[in-house]
Amino acid sequence: MTLRKAIALIAHDQKKDDLAAFAKSHEQAMKAFPIVATGTTGARIIDACPDLDVTRLKSGPLGGDQQIGALIATGDVGLVIFFVDPLTAMPHDVDVKALMRLAIVYDVPMALNRATAETRLKALA
Ligand SMILES: O=C(CO)COP(=O)(O)O
Structure with a gap:
């Protein structure tokens, strides 16, 4: 893992x-x-955004x-973007x-829908 925290x-x-x-749209x-x-x-992100540096872990x-x-x-990890199916x-x-729970414990921002993810990425830019 690089020094820069991952998304x-x-x-x-x-x-x-x-x-x-x-x-x-935010590549x-x-x-x-x-x-x-x-x-x-x-796998879907790699297909959509071949230029991103993606490490695939196990399936959820x-x-x-x-x-x-x-x-x-x-x-x-510095930001979690998790599009949840409610x-x-x-x-x-x-x-x-x-x-x-761990995102809460370690105070890592966690965006659970697109609207929140947009605001977080704008903050990083
Ligand atoms: O199940 C998931 C999150 O809980 C996502 O896992 P996959 O990306 O492997 O479908």
Whole structure:
């Protein structure tokens, strides 16, 4: 991991199109940061934004959310953008909750929808 803290990108399945479009429209701003992403989300971001420096972790249900939580705990993540699907039950809901908890514990900004993500990226620029 570089000295610059990473932006973590995560999206539930129903929100992956939205996050890929969001990343495309903010590619320039995000290019200055290493990106970490859960597995399937990361593949979508790499497709949409080939110039971004994306490290793909495990898929969310297989531990990817927890890996991002661990990176928060080690101080390697400076911003989490997580497009959450509020209408679908997830088998790994406890992992998502644990990730949110660590973002709170370590006071790392966590954008859970596009409107918040826009404000956070503007703040970074
Ligand atoms: O499930 C997720 C977040 O909880 C996202 O994982 P994927 O990016 O692998 O779909």
